[in-house]
Amino acid sequence: MDFFISAALAQTGEPAGAGWGALIFPLALILIFYFLLIRPQAKRAKEHKKLVAELAKGDEIITQGGLLGRITDVGETFATVEIAENTTVRVQKNAVSQVVPKGTIKGKDVAAEGGGKKAG
Numbered sequence: 001m002d003f004f005i006s007a008a009l010a011q012t013g014e015p016a017g018a019g020w021g022a023l024i025f026p027l028a029l030i031l032i033f034y035f036l037l038i039r040p041q042a043k044r045a046k047e048h049k050k051l052v053a054e055l056a057k058g059d060e061i062i063t064q065g066g067l068l069g070r071i072t073d074v075g076e077t078f079a080t081v082e083i084a085e086n087t088t089v090r091v092q093k094n095a096v097s098q099v100v101p102k103g104t105i106k107g108k109d110v111a112a113e114g115g116g117k118k119a120g
Helices: 002-010 021-053 104-115
Strands: 060-063 066-072 078-084 087-093 094-102
Touching: 021 094, 060 078, 066 104
Parallel strands: none
Antiparallel strands: 060 066, 060 094, 066 078, 078 087
16 A cells, blocks of 8 residues: 555645635626626616605606506505506506606607507
């Protein structure tokens, strides 16, 4: 069994340490993930939270489900949205994806009534 030990002792040289090269790559990956994924997502979440906090009666909104309507009542967690004449739905305030400019619903109604030209 001496021949195994002598072969192991025969290897000389510097210890196999990774050094700084092994630390640079993981740190670079962490920085890339932070600036490309985590930071923009946190910024979007902050903007959405501000949008939800500023919802008010009369705002015209689009929900995440695609409903376009006007807010008629705002509660702590829910908002009542009129999507058609005498048709209201209650949605969670977090489901609001964007506030559209006032008059957007009117513009949609004019186009639906034949305000646009028909191909003929």
